[in-house]
Amino acid sequence: MPKKDFQDWSKEKLLHEYKELLKRKKFGIVWEDKPEEVAEQCKISLPVLKEEKKKDISSDINGVTHIMIEGDNYHALSVLNYTHKRKIDVIYIDPPYNTGAKDWKYNNHFVDINDRYRHSKWLAMMAKRLRLAKNLLKPDGVLIVTIDDNELCTLGLLLDELFPGKERTTVVIKYNPAGTARSGFSRCHEYAFFLLNPGQSIEKKEAPLDERSRNLRRNGNNANRNDSPTMFYPIFIDKQTLKITDAGECPQKDFHPKSQTIEYKDHYEVWPIDDQNKEKNWYFSRNRVLESGKTELSCKWKGNRLHVYFFTSNNSEQKYQTVWTGAEYDAGAYGSTLVKKMIGREFPFPKSIYAVEDCLKSIIGNKKDAIVLDFFAGSGTTGHAVLELNKDNKNRQFILCTNNEDNDGSGTKIASDICYPRIKNAMCGYRVKAERVKGLGGNLKYFSTAFVDNVKTDNDKRIFTSRSTEMLCLAEGTFDEVANKKAAFALYENRNQMTGIIYDEDAIADFKKEVKKYKKPFVVYVFSYGHTYNEEDFEGLENLRTVKPIPEVILNVYRKIYKELYKPRNL
Numbered sequence: 074m075p076k077k078d079f080q081d082w083s084k085e086k087l088l089h090e091y092k093e094l095l096k097r098k099k100f101g102i103v104w105e106d107k108p109e110e111v112a113e114q115c116k117i118s119l120p121v122l123k124e125e126k127k128k129d130i131s132s133d134i135n136g137v138t139h140i141m142i143e144g145d146n147y148h149a150l151s152v153l154n155y156t157h158k159r160k161i162d163v164i165y166i167d168p169p170y171n172t173g174a175k176d177w178k179y180n181n182h183f184v185d186i187n188d189r190y191r192h193s194k195w196l197a198m199m200a201k202r203l204r205l206a207k208n209l210l211k212p213d214g215v216l217i218v219t220i221d222d223n224e225l226c227t228l229g230l231l232l233d234e235l236f237p238g239k240e241r242t243t244v245v246i247k248y249n250p251a252g253t254a255r256s257g258f259s260r261c262h263e264y265a266f267f268l269l270n271p272g273q274s275i276e277k278k279e280a281p282l283d284e285r286s287r288n289l290r291r292n293g294n295n296a297n298r299n300d301s302p303t304m305f306y307p308i309f310i311d312k313q314t315l316k317i318t319d320a321g322e323c324p325q326k327d328f329h330p331k332s333q334t335i336e337y338k339d340h341y342e343v344w345p346i347d348d349q350n351k352e353k354n355w356y357f358s359r360n361r362v363l364e365s366g367k368t369e370l371s372c373k374w375k376g377n378r379l380h381v382y383f384f385t386s387n388n389s390e391q392k393y394q395t396v397w398t399g400a401e402y403d404a405g406a407y408g409s410t411l412v413k414k415m416i417g418r419e420f421p422f423p424k425s426i427y428a429v430e431d432c433l434k435s436i437i438g439n440k441k442d443a444i445v446l447d448f449f450a451g452s453g454t455t456g457h458a459v460l461e462l463n464k465d466n467k468n469r470q471f472i473l474c475t476n477n478e479d480n481d482g483s484g485t486k487i488a489s490d491i492c493y494p495r496i497k498n499a500m501c502g503y504r505v506k507a508e509r510v511k512g513l514g515g516n517l518k519y520f521s522t523a524f525v526d527n528v529k530t531d532n533d534k535r536i537f538t539s540r541s542t543e544m545l546c547l548a549e550g551t552f553d554e555v556a557n558k559k560a561a562f563a564l565y566e567n568r569n570q571m572t573g574i575i576y577d578e579d580a581i582a583d584f585k586k587e588v589k590k591y592k593k594p595f596v597v598y599v600f601s602y603g604h605t606y607n608e609e610d611f612e613g614l615e616n617l618r619t620v621k622p623i624p625e626v627i628l629n630v631y632r633k634i635y636k637e638l639y640k641p642r643n644l
Contacts, residue, residue: 102230105193118524120148122543128519137468143488144522146448149474150205155630156548161209162443165217171195216268239268248404276438277390286382290345304354310341315372320362401427416494420452429458441467450475453492460513571595
């Protein structure tokens with residue numbers, strides 16, 4: 074390069090750098106943005122979905138159909154930007170905590186504590202996914218992110234930057250009662266960021282049993298069995314529901330129960346015996362328990378004993394506090410131990426199902442058809458929690474996204490060997506030794522991410538359209554195929570509507586004849602090389618809601634969300 078040209082190029086480059094420095098933010102978080110292979114891949118290929126029909130679950134004919142997507146969550150979120158834009162009520166995620174202990178990968182390499190760019194890589198990874206996720210929330214939707222001290226401050230600043238209209242509330246959760254030694258302190262907590270809308274109220278929680286009730290076992294004066302023999306009898310409690318089902322007769326004086334809580338096949342037998350194994354008596358008579366005790370009483374485990382309580386206060390609800398403590402949040406007992414019990418495999422650091430349940434209940438406790446997304450699904454705790462919440466006869470839906478990597482070299486893959494089996498067992502039931510745990514019901518559609526070469530020609534558009542069926546069915550929630558004319562058109566339905574997909578515009582006339590056989594309202598996607606279609610082609614269809622040209626409706630979304638990828642990079 075001639076000297077003068079080099080000088081001119083140097084001046085131009087310096088001027089550009091100076092202008093970029095002037096534009097740099099004065100407050101906030103700045104990091105070295107490292108390119109990520111899964112994002113760069115979208116420059117040459119576009120993500121679509123492929124249904125894995127062998128993994129579909131149908132355990133409840135009238136139940137909601139949940140969604141699981143196997144693949145990198147960046148690609149899954151890209152697909153959801155078309156199928157679920159502004160449809161999600163709650164996003165709950167538990168991302169890698171970036172502890173430096175090789176617990177996550179960036180560009181297929183573990184990030185450890187010696188990586189100089191470990192915080193920048195984590196922020197780059199999170200920022201890309203949160204930008205995509207932001208488009209999915211309803212106007213009143215809520216984002217919940219759990220984190221520990223390693224990235225607490227950086228995540229907070231990142232969330233403030235990406236969600237400027239939200240109010241950030243921090244909840245502290247005591248998840249490890251024993252604590253873990255770190256820097257002289259025994260660390261026993263982590264955090265949950267709630268991004269709420271200004272002035273948004275949240276649901277109230279059920280007040281702890283200990284605060285609105287009293288143990289039915291009498292203590293103090295005249296509390297011993299001999300003081301009131303007719304008040305010494307067994308109470309029977311259902312194993313699955315922990316609801317009182319019956320009360321037994323008073324035993325003979327020489328009969329002494331072998332334990333306070335006695336386990337049988339389908340129920341527990343509870344006696345008024347205190348912690349020192351002294352026989353006491355109940356506050357309520359047997360007749361009162363039989364007549365009204367089922368509504369007046371409640372049951373709760375304390376250690377290996379089941380206790381019966383009677384309510385002393387009508388104040389059954391209270392506001393969620395910003396510090397959550399309690400045995401139910403123990404990630405050992407109700408996280409890792411529960412996962413091992415359900416699938417017979419270990420999984421590192423799953424959340425307590427009750428901690429996730431409470432996070433979700435605080436936002437959608439009274440919403441009967443809310444949609445919950447978790448794109449760091451891991452062991453599937455969020456999906457399991459939604460199934461538990463649906464026991465109140467509501468139809469909340471979960472969408473889980475997780476990769477299928479073998480992170481510990483054991484050959485165990487996250488999606489197929491951990492998350493999917495747990496969800497299947499939660500829905501259909503499972504056995505633990507001789508005990509049968511009843512399933513919670515629900516149905517599942519399982520997809521994996523796949524790719525189509527970037528669309529550059531008219532033939533590329535036809536290929537992309539032929540691979541978009543699963544995306545369109547997911548967008549409309551219509552999964553049951555009722556007609557398929559090979560490469561011409563297909564029809565899918567749910568209980569309320571139908572979706573028609575016309576792959577060949579020459580098949581429109583045949584499609585119209587077919588669709589007239591059905592009475593449900595329907596949406597039509599028709600192949601078009603451009604953004605339009607001929608409205609006259611669809612005249613006379615009574616139940617037609619709308620017609621959309623494909624693949625442009627999908628490609629337009631991808632062009633928008635990948636805009637940053639296609640920007641020219643300045644040297």
